[in-house]
Amino acid sequence: MTLTPLSTASLATSRLFRLLDTSEPHIEAAGVVVMTGTVSGTPVVAFATDSSVQGGALGIDGCRAIADATDLAVRRGVPVIGIWHSGGARLREGVGALDAVAKVFAAQTRASGRVPQLSVVLGPAAGGAAYGPALTDVVVLGPDGRVFVTGPDVVRRVTGEDVDMLRLGGPEPHGRRSGVVHVVSSTDDEALETAAQLAVLLHEQGSIDLTRLPQRPDPSRAMPAEARRAYDMRTVVTDVLDGPGLELQANWAPNVLTVLGRLGGRTVGVVANNPLRLGGCLDASSGEKAARFVRMCDAFGVPLVFLVDVPGYLPGVGQEWDGVVRRGAKLLHAYAAASVPRVTVVVHKSFGGAYIAMGSRGLGADAVFAWPGAQIDVMGASAAVEVLHRRELATLDGEERAAAVVRLAEAHANETGGLQRAVDGGFVDAVINPADTRAAVAGAIVKVRHVRGLNANIPL
Amino acid sequence: MAEVRAEMVANVWKVVVAEGDPVADGDTLVILESMKMEIPVLAEGDGTVSTLAVSEGDVVQEGDVIAVIS
Numbered sequence: 114m115t116l117t118p119l120s121t122a123s124l125a126t127s128r129l130f131r132l133l134d135t136s137e138p139h140i141e142a143a144g145v146v147v148m149t150g151t152v153s154g155t156p157v158v159a160f161a162t163d164s165s166v167q168g169g170a171l172g173i174d175g176c177r178a179i180a181d182a183t184d185l186a187v188r189r190g191v192p193v194i195g196i197w198h199s200g201g202a203r204l205r206e207g208v209g210a211l212d213a214v215a216k217v218f219a220a221q222t223r224a225s226g227r228v229p230q231l232s233v234v235l236g237p238a239a240g241g242a243a244y245g246p247a248l249t250d251v252v253v254l255g256p257d258g259r260v261f262v263t264g265p266d267v268v269r270r271v272t273g274e275d276v277d278m279l280r281l282g283g284p285e286p287h288g289r290r291s292g293v294v295h296v297v298s299s300t301d302d303e304a305l306e307t308a309a310q311l312a313v314l315l316h317e318q319g320s321i322d323l324t325r326l327p328q329r330p331d332p333s334r335a336m337p338a339e340a341r342r343a344y345d346m347r348t349v350v351t352d353v354l355d356g357p358g359l360e361l362q363a364n365w366a367p368n369v370l371t372v373l374g375r376l377g378g379r380t381v382g383v384v385a386n387n388p389l390r391l392g393g394c395l396d397a398s399s400g401e402k403a404a405r406f407v408r409m410c411d412a413f414g415v416p417l418v419f420l421v422d423v424p425g426y427l428p429g430v431g432q433e434w435d436g437v438v439r440r441g442a443k444l445l446h447a448y449a450a451a452s453v454p455r456v457t458v459v460v461h462k463s464f465g466g467a468y469i470a471m472g473s474r475g476l477g478a479d480a481v482f483a484w485p486g487a488q489i490d491v492m493g494a495s496a497a498v499e500v501l502h503r504r505e506l507a508t509l510d511g512e513e514r515a516a517a518v519v520r521l522a523e524a525h526a527n528e529t530g531g532l533q534r535a536v537d538g539g540f541v542d543a544v545i546n547p548a549d550t551r552a553a554v555a556g557a558i559v560k561v562r563h564v565r566g567l568n569a570n571i572p573l
Numbered sequence: 574m575a576e577v578r579a580e581m582v583a584n585v586w587k588v589v590v591a592e593g594d595p596v597a598d599g600d601t602l603v604i605l606e607s608m609k610m611e612i613p614v615l616a617e618g619d620g621t622v623s624t625l626a627v628s629e630g631d632v633v634q635e636g637d638v639i640a641v642i643s
Contacts, residue, residue, distance in 0.1 A: 341611050391580055392610030424608045429582055431635045493609060 125163035128196050128235065132159055132305045143174035144199075147182045152194070152309035155316050158186040161196035164236055169199030171241050172206045176213030179245075180220035183230070192229040192312040195249065196305075201240025201263075214241035221248040225569035226412035229315040231308045234258035234294075235301050237278060247293055250409050250570055251311055251361065254294040255304040259283055292365040292402060310359060314373050314380045315413050321377035321555045327355055333484060333547035336461065346370055346387040349420060349460060353550055358383065362402055368392075369399035371406035376418070377555045382410035385420035386471065388461075394427040395467045397440040403470075404443035405573040407451055414565030416454040416558045419472030422461040425492065426470075441470065443573055449476045450568065454561035456554045459483040459541070464492050474540045480557035482545045489535045494522035501525070574643040575618050579633040583607035588629050590640070594622045602640050603627060614639055 125146040130136065136150030144166035148159050160182045162169040171179075179195070186193035202210040218241075224230055225248070232246035235255040243260045246252045254260070261282035268274050268281065280286065287294035298304035332352035337344050350372050351357050358374025368391040372383040384403050386393035395403075410417055426437060448455070448470065456479060457472035468489060472478045483489065491497065498521040499506065509517055535541040545553045583605035590602050601613040602622070624641035627633060 341609065343611055343613055388610060389613065389615075392608045392612045394581075394608055424610055427581060427608070429635070431581075496609070 123163045123165050124198075125161035125165075125169075125196070128301070128305070129159055129161050131302065132194065132196070132233075132309065133157070140178060142178040143172050144169055145171075145175035145178040147178050149185070153313050155309075155313045156189065156191045157194055157312050157316075158182050158189065158191060159194040159196070162199040162242065164198040167200075167203060169236070169242070170201060170203040171199055171210060171214055171217070172203040173209050173213040176210070176217045179217045183217075183220040183224050186228050186230075187224045190228060192231060192316050193224065194231045194233065194308050194312060195245065197232060197234045197238040197242050197246055197258075198236030199238055199242035201242050211241075214245075217241070217245055218248055221245065222569065225250075225571070226408075226566070227569075229312060229413060231311050233304050233308045234260055235304065237261075237264065237282075239264050243282075247572055250315075251295045251308075252293060253296045253298060253304045253307045253311075254284055254287060255298055255301045256284075257301075258294075258304070260287055260293055289364040292362055292398065295361040296359070297364070307359070311373070314359065314375075315415070318380040318413075318415065319375065319378045321379045321559050323377065323552070323555055323559060326377045326551060326555055329353075329355070329551060331548040332550050333460070340461070343388045343392065345389045346385045346393070346420065346422065350374075350383050350385050353418070353420065353458075353554065354381070354383065361406065366396070366398035366402040368394060368396065369403050371402060373415070376551065376558070379555075379558070380415050381418050381558070382406060382415045383418045383420060384472070386423040386467075388422055391427060393423050394425060395423060395441060395444075395470060396427040396432055397435040397437040400426075400437070400441035400444045400470065401573055404440075404447040405570070407444065407447040408566070408568055408573070409570045411447070411451040411453050411566030412568055412570050414453055414563065416456070416561075417448075417451065417472070418554055419455070419457040419478075421457060421459045421463045421468075421471040423463055423467040423471050425465045425467045441466070444470045445476065447573075448472065450566070451477070452564045452566045454558045454563065455479050456557045457481045458545075458550055458554065459487045459489060460547070461486075462488040462493075464488070464490055479561045480553075481541045482543055482550070482553050482557075483532055483535070483541045484547050484550075485532075485544055487532050487544075489532060489541065490526075490529070494526040495519070497529075498522050498525050574623070574641060575620070576638050577602060577614060577617065577640045577642060579605070579614070579635055579637045579639055581605075581607055581612075581635050583612065583633055585627045585629055585631040585633060586611060588625065588627065590622050590625065592622050592625045596620060596622055596642060605633070616642055618642060
């Protein structure tokens with residue numbers, strides 16, 4: 114790699130200048146520009162593919178620059194931000210280009226879980242330029258960002274499928290359907306700003322000062338009086354945090370929320386069920402989404418806060434065929450393996466297998482709190498008696514049957530369920546006033562010796 | 574034109590909008606009942622309800638069209 118003074122400011126350099134607030138002399142190599150500098154005061158290494166050189170296609174020299182930039186970030190222990198706009202491997206350089214792209218992937222994998230790797234896709238990113246971002250921790254998509262294995266022209270030629278770039282690889286497919294993209298931005302500047310915000314959150318994590326915990330609204334203010342009524346858990350998350358956090362994969366598997374934010378000034382990762390979507394059930398996609406987030410937080414030493422209101426894992430043919438057992442198991446594994454402080458708050462209900470997955474004591478939670486009236490059980494009492502008293506109930510009809518279910522459910526709840534039983538068993542440490550949630554969670558986090566996981570962040 | 578489909582098997586508990594109604598992104602179209610929860614089905618964009626394919630009491634399967642917004 115040779116240092117080349119820039120004669121003209123390319124699109125790639127201008128994007129890097131927009132990202133960085135200070136920068137040092139940079140390197141340009143065959144369509145890739147690398148700079149070191151700071152974002153909001155945080156040191157980073159950044160690179161950008163230059164779409165004005167052969168459409169940003171990745172050749173041997175350019176790939177070496179990206180791999181070196183990634184290695185440099187690891188040596189310095191700072192985040193690396195990549196700005197992608199590239200047609201993929203350079204056809205003219207043949208298999209040598211493929212080998213070079215492979216070396217980028219190897220460098221990204223070496224760096225995985227060691228330093229935050231953030232990608233901003235501002236134009237079409239095909240093939241290697243799609244998998245490059247996909248191997249990183251967070252992918253931010255600008256309004257013109259498109260991510261695909263190969264573009265519409267090749268798709269049409271090889272399969273006959275007629276599709277445009279937007280539908281193949283735009284914000285809708287990757288923000289909502291595939292989960293490839295973590296944050297969709299409406300402008301390029303917003304996308305770059307989001308990457309900067311992530312770099313700061315993950316690199317400058319801060320520490321909790323319990324004596325100076327900012328006052329926030331009571332997080333239970335969002336809870337409806339009627340237990341069956343759905344509500345938006347995002348309000349609860351924001352009230353528990355110091356302010357609005359950065360939600361990842363907001364529109365993909367929205368029944369679980371994954372949010373990076375600050376609590377008492379310290380970066381934390383929040384995983385929460387959202388009853389507004391799918392009733393807050395865990396399913397195959399949301400289990401996988403939460404699992405990846407947990408592993409990312411663990412790798413970077415970010416404490417985990419679980420806010421729980423979950424009726425169960427979503428049952429049925431669709432889910433079984435979609436791998437709810439295999440993909441749901443990822444969350445169990447990720448959570449049980451995590452080394453960072455783990456704090457759970459059951460805000461309303463937590464049932465069955467989903468109880469286990471959502472930060473249970475048995476999986477290793479350091480602290481488990483519940484709000485008054487929280488329900489914790491294998492299943493809801495009325496569902497349980499339908500199973501336990503199937504024969505007896507089969508002899509009854511109509512109102513008589515309904516009355517029997519209510520009577521049996523009450524007896525069942527007294528006998529087996531109830532929050533007190535969970536407290537007595539040591540599965541819940543304390544029932545807390547919702548207004549004290551922040552203090553309880555912060556207090557629990559600082560009690561745990563701070564370590565980070567040794568895992569890489571495989572893109573689950 | 575955007576089709577809004579059921580994300581899960583559920584009973585249609587309440588229909589909130591009618592054909593011809595204008596809706597905005599995030600508006601509740603119908604409320605389903607499943608897993609003992611009331612689950613709102615939301616518009617995923619601005620537009621007008623051109624088709625409402627369900628009525629109260631229906632059972633919808635995952636993937637069934639609930640409404641079309643155009």
